[in-house]
Amino acid sequence: SAIENAPEYDDYSLVQKALVEKYDEIISADLNSMNKEEILAQIDKFNAIKDELAENAKAYAAYKELMEAADELRNSGYSGDEADELYDYLEETAETIISEKSYSTEEINNESQSLSEKIEIVKTNCLAEDMDCTNLLTNPNFNNRTTGWSYDTNYADGAWGGLSSNPCVERWNDNFNFYQTVTGVPNGVYELSVQAFYRPSGSTTTSYNDYIANPENNDDIIAYIYANTSEQKIANIASHTYSENLENNCEQVAEGIYVPNGMNSASAAFTRGDYENTVRGVVTDGTLTVGIKQLNGTVAGRWTLWDNFRLTYKAMDFDAITNMIENYNEKIDEISNSTLEEKLLSELDNAHNAAYNATDGKEAFDALVSLINIINECQNSITAYEKVLEAISNYDEIYGNSTNEAVKEEAKTIANEIQDMYSNKSLTTDGAYEAIDKLTYICAKLRLPNNYTEATDENPVNFTSVIINNSFEGANSNETGSTTGWTYSTGANDVGAKDITNETYVITNGDGDYVFNIWASSSTFDYYVYQNILALPAGTYELNALLASDKNNTISLSANGVSADFTTENEKNVATEGSVIFTVEENDTVEIRAYSSSWFKADNFTLTYYGTNSEKVSTTVDNLNNTEKATVAAIYNAAGVQVKELVKGINIVKMSDNTVKKIFVK
Secondary structure, eight states, rough: TTTTTOOOOOOTSHHHHHHHHHHHHHHOGGGGSHHHHHHHHHHHHHHHHHHHHHHHHHHHHHHHHHHHHHHHHHHHOOOSSSHHHHHHOOOOOIIIHHHHHHHHHHHHHHHHHHHHHHHHHHHHHHHTTTOOGGGSSSSSSSSTTTTEEOOOOOOOOOOOEEEEEEEEEEESSSOEEEEEEESSSOEEEEEEEEEEEEEOOHHHHHHHHHHHHOOOOOTTOOEEEEEEEEEEEEGGGGSSSSSGGOOOOOOOEEEEEEESSSHHHHHHHHHHTSEEEEEEESSSEEEEEEEEEEOOOOOOEEEEEEEEEEEEEHHHHHHHHHHHHHHHHOOOOOOOSSSSOOHHHHHHHHHHHHHHHHSSSSHHHHHHHHHHHHHHHHHHHHHHHHHHHHHHHHHHHHHHHHOOOHHHHHHHHHHHHHHHHHHHHHOHHHHHHHHHHHHHHHHHHSOOOOTGGGGOSSEEEEOOOSTTTTTTOOSSSOOSOOOOEEEEOOOOOOOEEEETTTTTOOOTTTTEEEEEEEOSSSSSEEEEEEEOOOOOOOEEEEEEEEEEETTTTTTEETTTEEEEEEEEOOOOOOOOEEEEEEEEEETTTEEEEEEEOEEEEEEEEEEEEEOSOOOSSSSHHHHHHHSSSOOOOEEETSSSSSESSSSSEEEEEETSOOOOOEEEEE
């Protein structure tokens, strides 16, 4: 039956002729003259040749697609020696391969590999000025979902959808960086065009009304398309309106006026050619990264949508480069009015003049590259100087509040030296960050209590002053409710210092008006918040913190490699107190951390110092027995083997009330 219903191959089939002849011979055999064993053998031959033919046909089809791709390059105007070699191959070799159909599957696959390499060489080496080179990109119009594109995993990914005839990609209510990098491309200027829009508020109608009130203002547009270091804000969603409800997917923002409000209506708008955005970027090392991003959004309901990336190679076109140079004038004026290293301003002025005085495309391109490089250096310097000024301001407040007279004289000398270099604008960018490190370290020493050398087990010293912003109320007098000083998981949906007047965040036994909260919609999320403490004197310490989550969730607290698990005993509005005891070598950098596999709230981190002669030891079984209502029932190492006492590494401690704690011993 299988042989009788076998597919037919004829002279028009794109498959090796010799295989077809072999196939025809097998299916035309007289089965009636064969015994059972011969028939079974014939069926095996048939199945083998059928599979071989299918693989061969697949290989020929792939080769034919490559021929068509190569022909597209010819029609697009790619020229040069490598292009001529490719086109000669198409006419002299490829057509013969297709017409004679004599290649085996292995042979045709080898030819496909060779042809693919020739195509890539032409795509990257044979571009001419003003040529469309969108084919350098993989899946530029998203017909194959988001294949070929990448995203920064610190942010959200793009979501694919829209009309099947013209799909698009969106990101709602999240920051993102969605991009593609191509290598081995000719140096020069590239023009990137993308259809895209941004909705700056959670409401399409609100965005429309704001836009109509002031269409020239784009301060609330924070989504950009980019090509290498060049970027451009994208269109406001309200910059295009329609008299009809596209795909019944728009929002009516006024009488008879509609604006896209979903992916289907966006697809329809893009099909009409609307929401075009353009930016020109410079390639100097054969690498081009193009993309769309929105990194600093906080407005709930913000929405970005994009489609149809297109590239044009402008090469070293003098007019195009001159236009790019002129576009930097506003940025240069902004830099000139900023605080940065004085030497860089002189270099910027020289580069700007050289760019304006260029007389041909090559000279203008080289000058543009130099100008972009020095602008980037200036931007880095401005950022560094801003951070130095912030560090100086922070130092001034900490110095004023410090009671550690022994450190103050040393701190004053260091700070005055840095202040002078800042005022004279003599700090390099690297020097600025070194200055910040010095100020950070000296501030850590200024936070040390004045009497800490007197600490004992009987008379411990409160060291909470060394924890920056220990209760999330704000790190200085200018802040109210912040996470300054802390680092926490990225990608969470709801994270930060939260006002406890909101029922979601309240901890009734908390400290102050704010708590740290972290929650994510993902079922597998790594929740944590931590801070590094510098310049601690040697000795024994105890870290305490208030920890809250849903009842019976587990939250861990750690300090300097010693950790313990705590089961939340109450509902989420009442915190459980966690504590760990740990030791420190002189001038250790100590990490304090709260972490969990569940969402949690944390507040009021405190630190107590017991001095250098303390009899207390890092969190142990004795600590657990003495501080918990339950006692230790059994201890197991990481392999699950029961041990008599805590060992280095992870320890699983089963308590008498059947709760389990995980303790890490450094």
